[in-house]
Amino acid sequence: MKNLIFTLATIFCLFITVNSQTQIWGCAQNGGATGQGTIFSADGNGGNFQNQYSLVNATGAMPVGNCLYANNGKLYGVTYMGGCNDSCVCYMFDPISGTWTNFHDLYCDISHGWDGWGGMIQASDNNLYGLCSQGGANGLGVVYKVDPTTNTYTDIHDLDSTNGINPYGSLVQLSDGKLYGMTRSGGAANYGVIFNFDPSNSTYTVLHSFDGTTGGNPEYGTIIQASDGKLYGMTNGGGVNNVGVIFSFDMSSNTYTKLHDFDGTHGGNPFENLIQATDGKLYGLTYMGGYYNDGVLFSFNITTSTYTDLFEFTGVNTGANPTRSVMQASNGKLYGTAFSGGASNMGVAFSYDINYNAYTKLVDFNATIGSNPDCGFIETPQMTTGIPAITDNAVGVYPNPATSVLNITQSKFTTITITNVLGEEVYNQAINNSTPTAVDVSNWSKGVYLLQLKSETETLVKKVVVE
Secondary structure, three states, rough: OHHHHHHHHHHHHHHHHHHHEEEEEEOOOEEEOOOEEEEEEOOOOOOOEEEEOOOOHHOEEEEEEEEEOOOOOOEEEEEEEOOOHOOEEEEEEEOOEEEEEEEEEEEHHHHEEEEEEOOOOOOOOOOEEEEOOOOOOOOEOEEEEEEEEOOOEEEEOOOOOOOOOOOOOEEEOOOOOOEEOOOOOOOOOOOOOEEEEEEOEEEEEEEEOOHHHHHHHHOOOOOOOOOOOOOOEOOOOOOOOOOOOEEEEEEOEEEEEEEEEEOOOOEEEEOOEEEOOOOOOOEEOOOOOOOOOOOOOEEEHHHHEEEEEEOOEEEOEEEEEEOOOEEEEEOEEEEEOEEEEEOOOOOEEEOOOOOOOEEEEEEEEEEOOEEEEOOOOEEEEEEOOOOOEEEOOEEEEOOOEEEOEEEEEEEOOOEEEOOOOOOEEEEEOOOOOOOOEEEEEEOOOOOEOOOOOOOOOOOEEEEEOOO
């Protein structure tokens, strides 16, 4: 028994150590110092929520969709309002310095797309890609690209009614290098389509046109590729009860299969994506349905086609109407937000332990942290919360950016740890505070790393770049 207790205690301590190296980030549509939305963070266990930036209308207001943590260490996203003509911007946020950059005003360039709702992804070519639901040559939406080295926005494909229009969701890149997504409307029956786009040759291909009967009008979501190789997704409408479906698409045979009809009683009208968790099951949220009609959290077993209503939102106590997806963090728990409900009807953040089927409300959003989160969470290495940046004149880190050797001089720390953007440790070394340290980075991947200097009483962090 003593050995068992010791083992469990050791596992718990390791869990705390690992998770203390990460943070959770998201955005809220309203609230903050100006009432126009916030970017917020929490620690890796979903505690200590903090408003990191309050948006200002002149440079973007009401952030929507997911933040992207790019390999340059910056967060990227889109807003619903603000900027030129008070409508829609693409932004970059530096979580270390707290600096916000509005690098493209969508509404003042509507011929190249506007009204983005899904956020961006970073593809293997290092560029960022996203969708606008309106604008472009046909006024029906675009696929766009952003070069993160210059923050240059480019409209790379204009949608048309035959091949799908009004995409409100995001993209995903699969192993074939192509970008996959869905549109809300257009296609053969005007219920939307599943498509792919090859950025190497700008080829857009419709894979499936929704017909309403077997699903229609996907909202914010995109598809995912599960461990069996098939694509999975959800629609907001269509199906037997017209409150959406779960579907699969087999790319090897171009076969679309409706797997589950939402019925309202156990969930209905899902807005965004499924995820596949480490247990192999798919997990998702619905905007409506359940006993209180405030939405549900569910799982779907792709092996047995079993749908399970895991948790029903209750409004004031646990939140209501989740609009985005859950995320599985490195600690194995699911994390998500509900747009409304909670103590002030401004939404909540929650976690769900899939091992114990336990729901936990983490925070009631408010006017200070931000309110009405229309986002999903992302997990990043620990960057700002509770950690001061290196400002001590006795610490030198050079050159930065580095190409071959990173030199570190200091006078009071005993350990150097360097992690990549995924939080993976790439370097750890005990140091002599009187001897400069030279770290060979010549074989490291290009990108952003976090350097941590530690003593018994102090931890200092600095962002370094390898080119």
